[in-house]
Amino acid sequence: MFDLLSIVLKYVFVFIIYLFIFTIIRMIYLDIRSVDYGNLESGAYLKLLNRIDSLPYNLSDSYPVEGELTLGRQKENIIQIKDPYISKKHFRIIKDEEEFFLEDLGSSNGTYLNGERVLDVVRIGKGDIIKVGELEFIFIDGA
């Protein structure tokens, strides 16, 4: 009985240890914090996952989401991206009663949330990945 259990569990142990390592590497790669910091870092923000210097346009590392955050090719957007692939008004993130929603503003090439195309409005939470063209953002809700 013990022998059998021990033999089965040895594979499980190796699996858990590697999954642990893999998760940590992935989190380090995405550069997010693994522990809830309570009120130490309040506020939600979008963090750019692409390397800034690999992109041909000016972007900053992260954008706070306060009320409304818009992304598009037009100057009026908070995040302006001069890329023909991006629509004039591409998407926006709205805060409504402590919840955050991602709305695609009828873009021609689409907005993807965790790999799925956003058709209308979806609620987003901590750790969600938003993809527009070649740009990837991670949504982090610090509160």
Place this chain on the structure above:
Amino acid sequence: MKERLNSKAPRKLLFLFEILSLSLIFLFSWEGIQTETYAIAVGLVLLIYFSNYMLGRISKGDNYVFLIVCMLVSIGIIMIYRISPDLGLKQLMWLALGIAMFFAAYFAIRYISFWDRLTPLYLVVSYGLFALTLIMGTRTHGAINWISIGGVSVQPAEITKIVLVFLLAAFYGGDEKYRRIKNAEILLMLVIYSFIGLLFLQRDLGAALIFFGIFSGLQYIYTQDRRLIWANLGLAAIGGIAGYILFDHVKVRVTTWLDPWPYINDKGYQITQSLFAISEGGFFGTGLGRGNPAFIPLSYNDFIFSAISEEMGIFTGIGIIMLFMLLVYRGFKIALRQDNQFFRILALGISMVFGIQSFIIIGGVLKVIPLTGLTLPFVSYGGSSVVTSFIALGILQGTSEKRGKAGIGNG
């Protein structure tokens, strides 16, 4: 396709690993199970879970290093308990003390700001600890590196190691007045070589190697005079050859490294048993409790890597190496992000201590490099090793927080 990211996943995996391995340990020692066994189980899980939680609350700095170390500690303590329940219980107490010291070191780094101005103190403490070892030292396993204070054995070189990092950080990144002394760097080299010489006299080859490694690394990065790097390497080569010719205990290490098989019954016994154990384990190991780690002398201490490889497989062994690589990587990352020169060198030095020490001992038990007696940080049994490793980790945690450049000269 990217799935949603769960930011608490590593903590949960750690928890799962502990629960599973502990229940297996329960089954393993079912007949002789004592209340102490429950103590170790509940103690380990609670200790690690709460300290992770606490750290997240109080520290704004890096939060991966402690998590990685928790995994290493869990693997180590389970293996130690399986080899000897008494030692496992003792190790748990050392671990509790270690974590307390981790927080103490963290707060000391966070709230005390004059660490970079204490160069003379570091010198005095280092030489003092060496003197203490030579006067009161007792010989274990061929090295005089233990002193006994009130029944508790401590290894002063473990503490000196950390003091050395502080000394080097204070020299290269702290007060400039020491660097303005004529030939300051040559004097520093003499001091370090005197440390290494003293360690050689105590026959503590492993510690001597670590001291040399830390010094060479930091010198390579920060020295103003590039010729000194060559001088250092040349001296090391001469010293190594001289040590091989003059000292028998160095010669034995090299002979058993090149070919241990003719000496399988005496001086090559340890290393051959270690190799047998690792090959016995194969990819996934024999399973916890189903191997014979007791055949390897000191399997709970220097040779814990072989014992783990035997029962949990070389995949776990590779996992341990990867965890150390991640730890060192995080340490370097902390150093790169730190603007304050002194704390940057401190973070670099501490990460190098972990990296070099694990490389030397894992390389040694795998017969890749000559074997020198050292503990595998966080995994091996040993009070002073666990406590000082956690102090070093606390320092690393403290340096991971941003600091102003105010009041400190930048070199």
